[in-house]
Amino acid sequence: MGKNIIEKIWDSHVVYQEAGKPDLLYIDLHLIHEVTSPQAFEGLRLAGRKVRRPDLCFATMDHNVPTKNLPTINDPIAKKQIMTLAENAKEFGIQLADIGHPDQGIVHVIGPELGLTQPGKTIVCGDSHTSTHGAFGALAFGIGTSEVEHVLSTQTLWQSKPPTMEIRVNGKLGVGVAAKDIILAIIAKWGIGVGTGHIVEYTGEAIRSLSMEERMTICNMSIEAGAKAGLISPDQTTVDFLRGRRFAPNEENFEEAASYWLSLASDADCSYDVVLEIDADEIEPIVTWGTNPSMGTGVSKTVPTSTDYESDSDKSALKKALAYMGLEEGQPISSIAIQHVFIGSCTNSRLSDLRIAASIVEGKKVAPGVKAIVVPGSYSTKAAAEEEGLDKVFLDAGFEWRESGCSACLGMNEDIIPSGERCASTSNRNFEGRQGAGARTHLVSPAMAAAAAIEGHFVDVRKYVAQEV
């Protein structure tokens, strides 16, 4: 019996194993940001401990950073947190992409861009969307601040080996349907707890045909399905993406590294504890209507009614969600008018996301009453987009073009959606208050967000794509 990629990476990272204990796993890359690290560094100082392997850490500021009028930071508490990371990085000798540095950006965007993210690595970060890096066939997962401190001190973590799950996406994705729609469809179909306690590998024809950026979108939202991590076996697409990146193996070692990476792919005769399958051609562009990412449906459909649910607790969850969202049972998705559009976040702020959104808005105008912003995922994504003139396309259409950061995905900076207003957002969470107290978030793909910006309500973006073919 062969091994799946999860077992291969796990087994090769066990430092110590003993019955009745979790395994002690070695961590190859530790990404650090300003929000979940200060208490960990403080813990080191209080205990007189050092960072064991500063060379395996990389830090940046993303959650709190303003996306306009930089370098001014108006919020004194945010400013202190950002400065604390800069001081900690300096004190402990950790490489930092500070505000204004050309490497700065959302931690899950810059890791891959810089080539820090590589197949076969164990990667952690004090952020649940660390699963993003799984797109490269890395075992990447989010950790809490105590574990951040543990990794800083020991470069290891105690982990119990979770069961594995295969999510196979068969067939081909339709024109105008995005990677975002695949993952939203998976979560809508099986729920936000489907992956709890598991590590997921995404397989199948539809996954194989995705670009690296699209794969990152899928793996990014593994946590929204409850999974500890989500990954995709490396293939030639993975290898081609990494060639020439700054932290990727140099030319001399690259071929050897690439053949090692390819050897990590799940064996044909491997098995998983759970296998789920979905057909890509069933998937249409999805819009979430509720207050968790599983509350989503096709753009051509309607908001569910209580008769769609059997249990009282599901009926009551529906009512609570719709009350918060200000929606009616049975209301057509296309009738939902929006006041805000946010294109950004570690889910969908990469160059290909900006390109597709720009292609939809080019030569058109944002609908009256809609405020639309684009927040590129990194400084270098922004520069690359500007090189192609995408900034002008967005600005001409009436979008704002901002500096990089997490921004309105979680509204820790000034980019907040006002109470009661509605946002078509390319981010990953539609929890109550996520984008601001009382804000109503609808998760969509970048193309769907762009089309909603133009029309002022949700619309099937396939209509736009078909026109262009």
Place this chain on the structure above:
Amino acid sequence: MEPINIVNSKIAPLDRKNVDTDQIISKEFLKRIERTGFGRFLFHHWRFDEQGNEIPDFVLNKPEYQGSQILVAQDNFGCGSSREHAPWAILDYGFRVVIAPSFADIFHNNCFKNGILPIKLTEAQCDEILEKGMQNPYSVEVNLEAQTVTGADGKVYSFNIDPYYKQMLLNGWDEISLTFQYEDQIKAYEEKRVVY
């Protein structure tokens, strides 16, 4: 970390599924660089209206649940963000135990690092406890050593827990100090580690 074994308290029934860490501690409170003082922000947007007034219907605002050390909720508690500020807020507010049918992985892990005991009971058992607690204040005794939750009415609920984490909570161990005992193994691993 404070050791934990026996907790005697009335329960606070939070009859909701999928309580996410954004609800437990909202993002506007994540900018502080300390570990303590998050309790007053726990469930902020459920506890307070936009003017900062208490919302009387919310369970933690009801007089009969004041002083509870045991929070009981529904499925998938602690989903979403990895923010450890969530268990910090729960602990700082005064809870030592959270009971639910299931927990999100990162939150579950974070509890063990902070001396909070997360107890998984079945959905039916949680429903039963929630119902009792919502009708009248319902007191239970949690015994980690014995792995039981015993109601004031004599009903006993047993739970499973990973033996490693059980010992960690019972003894209040500092995990980093424990791991330092494996320095030789870590060094040996680093020596054979392949880096391209």
